[in-house]
Amino acid sequence: MEPKLRVVLVDDHTLFRSGTKAELGGALEIVGEAGTVEDAITVVAAASPDVVLLDVHLPGGHGGGGAEVARVFTEADSPVKFLALSVSDAANDVVSVIRAGARGYVTKTITAAELIEAIGRVAEGDAVFSPRLAGFVLDAFGAAAGNVAMADDELDSLTAREQEVMRLIARGYTYREVATELFISIKTVETHVSAVLRKLQLSNRAELTRWAARRNLL
Amino acid sequence: MAWFDWCMTVSQRPPGGVELRRPRAGRKIAGVAAGLSEHLGVNLMLTRWALVVAGLAGPGLVLYVWLWLTVPSADAATSAPPPALARLAPMLQDKEKREPLLQIAAGLVLLALAGLVAATALGAYVPWQWLVPTIALLGGLVLAWSQLERVDAGSKRGPVSWLRLIGAVALVLLGSVLLIGQGSSPSSLVVALAAGLVVLGGVALVAAPWWLRLINALGDQRAATARESERADIAAHLHDSVLQTLALIRTQADDPSNVRRLARAQERELRQWLYQDRAPSGQSLATALKDMAAEAEDVTGAEIGTVVVGDSPPTEPSMALIAATREALLNAIRHGSPPVSLYAEIAPGRAEVFVKDRGPGFDLGQVPSDRLGVRESIIGRIRRQGGTAEVVSRGGQGTEIRLTMPLPVIVTQT
Incomplete structure (x- = not known):
């Protein structure tokens, strides 16, 4: 049997932490918990888990919340991977934590099974997009207005294929369903999603920089 | 016709015309020529050269400076908002119409002046030695007071705003000195001016600490009021919505589907209130x-x-x-x-x-x-x-x- 993934929970609500722990405890190994930015940095550095489940809104630090924690480890080239977890719908929260280096974003209404799958995916280095994050991406890259990238390495717009994948995810398709619908392999879907994540982190599109700037994290 | 088309760009303009504005993009000096060209529908090159020629002749320069001072700086057609913001449909707002009262008043004053100049040329007696300083004084005051509204709006002072303020002070000084020093020798005027400046400086030095403290206190008070009203706003909202829902949930605790519905509705409502873009x-x-x-x-x-x-x-x-x-x-x-x-x-x-x-x-x-x-x-x-x-x-x-x-x-x- 494969060793269980080691996970650190970062959330300022004790109630939520204990609930998540109870739900995930069987499938994953919870190696640490933290409730503030400072605690999170210490605990993650000490435990060096596979994945950190990171709340976007966290007290402490310089007010940057979860994005601040992720940024510390991203800048240090740490192998620890972050999955953002939030109740917030606000674009600037989502975008700032993704741009700080998180590999995915899910909302707290996610079911335990889906969350475990998402954590596994992030641990393998893939990206996890909720339907809502896919919607943000389509909005931010102007997909509805017909903005299509001509080359794969163009950072400021999505390729036609990436848009198709994002649209299907926004429509509530699982990765497997996306693969079936587009006649491609799940691995290819994951590649497209990772490419979009990279663009989301590196693009200079005005909407993204503005959303990120709201949290003074540029 | 090709030549006419080159001169007149009217056909390319949107219906309803373009407001006279000094565009920020594509300006050479102050954007006067660019703005005029867009407003009148005349080729930009033609407008620029016409202004240069008129400026060399003299009156064009006055026209240029006049337009620089009176025409607001803005892009005539603001570019379309980015897609993320463009999801907001155009608001049904009343277009703010400001009567150009200031411009009309300035025009009337200038016309009156022109009349006086004409009267002098025709041989009538006009007391210029009183009129010129008074006009300078009044002009300076109007210029200074016109800056007040910017202070109220809380906007930052740009270099132009500072220039205006300095110009206003200079005008007032010049006006007062000319008015009081009628007939005195230039050297005594300079001495009087220097004395006046020194006195002003002294008073400013003495008053500065009080003034600074007043400004700080005002800022603190404003911030406190804003915080207070924000807190009251949040409290009122939480009371009306969240507390009510919690009470409802407690009374219906044995009906899970109802509790779920209540929680869901409250969550949505709170979310809407928090992120109301x-x-x-x-x-x-x-x-x-x-x-x-x-x-x-x-x-x-x-x-x-x-x-x-x-x-x-x-x-x-x-x-x-x-x-x-x-x-x-x-x-x-x-x-x-x-x-x-x-x-x-x-x-x-x-x-x-x-x-x-x-x-x-x-x-x-x-x-x-x-x-x-x-x-x-x-x-x-x-x-x-x-x-x-x-x-x-x-x-x-x-x-x-x-x-x-x-x-x-x-x-x-x-």
Whole structure:
């Protein structure tokens, strides 16, 4: 049997932490918990888990919340991977934590099974997009207005294929369903999603920089 | 005609003309020529050279400076907002019309001056030695006071604003010195001016600490008031909504479905209040769709993952689209199994809606034709407005209803 993934929970609500722990405890190994930015940095550095489940809104630090924690480890080239977890719908929260280096974003209404799958995916280095994050991406890259990238390495717009994948995810398709619908392999879907994540982190599109700037994290 | 077309760019202008503004982009000095060219519809090169020639002759320079001072600096046609912001439909706001009172008054004064100059030339006696200093004094005062409104608006002072203030002070000084020093020798004027400046400086030095403290206190007080009113606002809101809902939840604790519905509705409402970057639903198709999905959640107690991309102002076809989407959602909740997803993409001229569930799926051909549900209320509605509707059902993977609706392209006024 494969060793269980080691996970650190970062959330300022004790109630939520204990609930998540109870739900995930069987499938994953919870190696640490933290409730503030400072605690999170210490605990993650000490435990060096596979994945950190990171709340976007966290007290402490310089007010940057979860994005601040992720940024510390991203800048240090740490192998620890972050999955953002939030109740917030606000674009600037989502975008700032993704741009700080998180590999995915899910909302707290996610079911335990889906969350475990998402954590596994992030641990393998893939990206996890909720339907809502896919919607943000389509909005931010102007997909509805017909903005299509001509080359794969163009950072400021999505390729036609990436848009198709994002649209299907926004429509509530699982990765497997996306693969079936587009006649491609799940691995290819994951590649497209990772490419979009990279663009989301590196693009200079005005909407993204503005959303990120709201949290003074540029 | 080609030459005329080169000179006059009128045909390329939007109907209704272009307001006289000094555009920020493409200006050489102050944007006067660029603004004039756009406003009058005359070729830019031609305008520039005309101004240069007129300026060399003398009066053109005055005209240039006059326009520089009086024409506001702004881009005539503001560029379209980025897509993320463009999802907000154009607001139905009254266009602010400001009567150019100041300009009219300045024009009248200048006309009166011109009349006086003419009168002098004709031999009439005009007391210029009194008039000129008075005008300088009054002009300085008007210039200084006109800066007050900027201070109230809390905007930062740009270099132009400072220049205006310094110019105003210089004008007032010059006016007072000329007015009082009538007939005295230039050297005594200079001495008087120096004495006056020294006295002013002394007073400023003495008063500075008090003034600074006053400003600080004012700022603190403003911040405190703002904090207080914000706190009161939050408290009032929490009391009206969250506390009420919590009380309701406590009284209905033995009815899980009701509790879930209450919690869900409250969450949505709080979310809306916290992140209220949304357009009112009468002006935005996206907001109308979200509101409709929220209402469907309330009615059924099910959860709907709603994602809306883009936006447009609501029109008749979009109303039909909303009604059909509502039916599709209710259908998915009734016959399918969760999670139910709603994805809408609103592009210029077209809206697409996808409603997906994870139920066993059904075959449209097996639905009895007397059942109005899908056939009439969804497909019929959409087709009558020129759209297309499609039901895709795969065994075990749920059902997806795909609706496409052409929307009239609404030219947004910029």
